[in-house]
Amino acid sequence: MLGARPTPEQLEEAAPHEFVLRLVHPTSYTGRLETSCLPSRDWKGKPTATDYGPSAFLEARLPGGVAELEAANHDWKRFGVVRLQIRELNERGVVVRMTPMDCQFPTIAHAHATLFGVTSANRDDVVELFAARIQRVPPRAA
Amino acid sequence: MTSLQSPQAQRHGPPTRDALAVAAENFVSGQISSRYLVSANIATTQRRTSLAEDEALGTAVAWTFIIVPTAYPQVMVECIYGSTQTLARWFANSVHTWKFEPLEVNTAPIDPTFTIFRTAEPTLTLNSSRADLIGFESSAAGAFDCRIHPTAGSMGWDETVRRWYLLSARQHVVPAQSSELPQKLLARFRLLADETKDPNWDFEGAPSIPEDEWLRASDLCREALLVKELPEPVPSPCGDGTIHLRWSKPDGSQVLLEMRGSQIWWSYRKHGHVESGKLWFREDAIELLRDKLA
Numbered sequence: 296m297l298g299a300r301p302t303p304e305q306l307e308e309a310a311p312h313e314f315v316l317r318l319v320h321p322t323s324y325t326g327r328l329e330t331s332c333l334p335s336r337d338w339k340g341k342p343t344a345t346d347y348g349p350s351a352f353l354e355a356r357l358p359g360g361v362a363e364l365e366a367a368n369h370d371w372k373r374f375g376v377v378r379l380q381i382r383e384l385n386e387r388g389v390v391v392r393m394t395p396m397d398c399q400f401p402t403i404a405h406a407h408a409t410l411f412g413v414t415s416a417n418r419d420d421v422v423e424l425f426a427a428r429i430q431r432v433p434p435r436a437a
Numbered sequence: 438m439t440s441l442q443s444p445q446a447q448r449h450g451p452p453t454r455d456a457l458a459v460a461a462e463n464f465v466s467g468q469i470s471s472r473y474l475v476s477a478n479i480a481t482t483q484r485r486t487s488l489a490e491d492e493a494l495g496t497a498v499a500w501t502f503i504i505v506p507t508a509y510p511q512v513m514v515e516c517i518y519g520s521t522q523t524l525a526r527w528f529a530n531s532v533h534t535w536k537f538e539p540l541e542v543n544t545a546p547i548d549p550t551f552t553i554f555r556t557a558e559p560t561l562t563l564n565s566s567r568a569d570l571i572g573f574e575s576s577a578a579g580a581f582d583c584r585i586h587p588t589a590g591s592m593g594w595d596e597t598v599r600r601w602y603l604l605s606a607r608q609h610v611v612p613a614q615s616s617e618l619p620q621k622l623l624a625r626f627r628l629l630a631d632e633t634k635d636p637n638w639d640f641e642g643a644p645s646i647p648e649d650e651w652l653r654a655s656d657l658c659r660e661a662l663l664v665k666e667l668p669e670p671v672p673s674p675c676g677d678g679t680i681h682l683r684w685s686k687p688d689g690s691q692v693l694l695e696m697r698g699s700q701i702w703w704s705y706r707k708h709g710h711v712e713s714g715k716l717w718f719r720e721d722a723i724e725l726l727r728d729k730l731a
Binding site for chain 1: 632633674
């Protein structure tokens with residue numbers, strides 16, 4: 296049940312040639328990227344009434360790039376950054392759709408997207424892709 | 438042998454606070470000093486509805502106590518008041534694995550398929566993660582969340598609720614086996630608990646991961662360290678509220694446990710081969726680690 300929220304199919308799908316940025320919490324980096332960087336249990340590949348899934352940001356809609364994200368939320372300065380071409384996600388069963396309504400930070404909401412289709416079955420492959428495409432490694436938490 | 442039932446057990450109606458306290462005290466006497474007992478009640482939600490439905494069917498009503506290990510430094514004595522059907526359901530998966538002996542009761546067994554038990558080895562059982570199942574099982578239905586134990590003692594008494602939780606200082610509870618966590622790992626657990634104590638810690642709406650959960654995860658790691666040739670685990674929090682524990686070996690094999698409440702999802706990977714499943718008991722997780730990695 297999504298209530299008044301649009302169904303995933305009603306959301307704008309990001310094109311395969313575009314790039315997205317995914318932020319990685321420092322606790323998910325231990326010298327390698329942990330699977331915990333990508334939640335899958337709550338959604339099981341399907342959106343809930345309040346949440347569509349893991350977040351990402353469409354790079355093309357962020358002229359300032361990562362700096363624009365960090366300006367919106369200073370805490371992200373200590374997060375890692377993964378830059379991925381959407382095509383690579385699509386190949387693993389993940390679809391990227393625009394979800395500005397789910398962004399907690401108004402100045403960058405227009406670039407907010409959600410990764411649909413992350414399940415416990417494909418998560419490890421997606422995290423492996425993340426690890427290969429990590430652009431900025433977060434500091435090790437401990 | 439101490440009786441588990443009070444005279445209230447044969448009535449259709451919640452036991453009084455006094456009867457409950459006396460029965461609890463009897464039950465735990467010799468194990469937990471009654472002066473530490475704190476009465477508390479927790480309003481139930483969905484489970485309460487479920488009980489009402491059972492009672493409507495005319496089934497008998499019983500109540501019993503179960504000692505459930507919680508986060509240090511408390512143990513919980515749980516009183517379940519409900520139909521035999523409900524209680525039997527709760528016990529269904531655990532009786533055969535627990536070391537029980539029939540408890541001497543004041544009345545005949547209520548149901549031939551369900552007898553009130555007490556543990557033959559209370560100390561061992563207090564430390565058994567199998568007991569967690571009973572305490573946590575109902576949280577899935579929204580009826581009971583072990584994480585609110587620390588505040589339960591301050592809640593008012595309400596005769597209308599169907600279950601009571603008596604919290605006690607933990608005594609005579611020495612783990613059957615334990616090891617010390619390496620300082621570095623202990624420090625990481627502390628850091629992760631601090632990082633995830635507030636909701637939305639990942640700015641994606643992640644639920645907070647309470648310290649209780651971290652304690653349970655660190656307990657499991659502590660036990661796992663006793664398994665020979667097992668590598669040191671790597672804990673990390675996930676935005677879906679689970680705690681991930683990873684064990685990796687140089688040969689590429691890896692076991693990942695994802696824990697939340699009493700549930701443990703596991704996966705094993707080696708050279709592209711993947712197995713996965715779900716566990717309910719900490720002992721089974723240890724056995725899995727031993728089987729796959731040791």
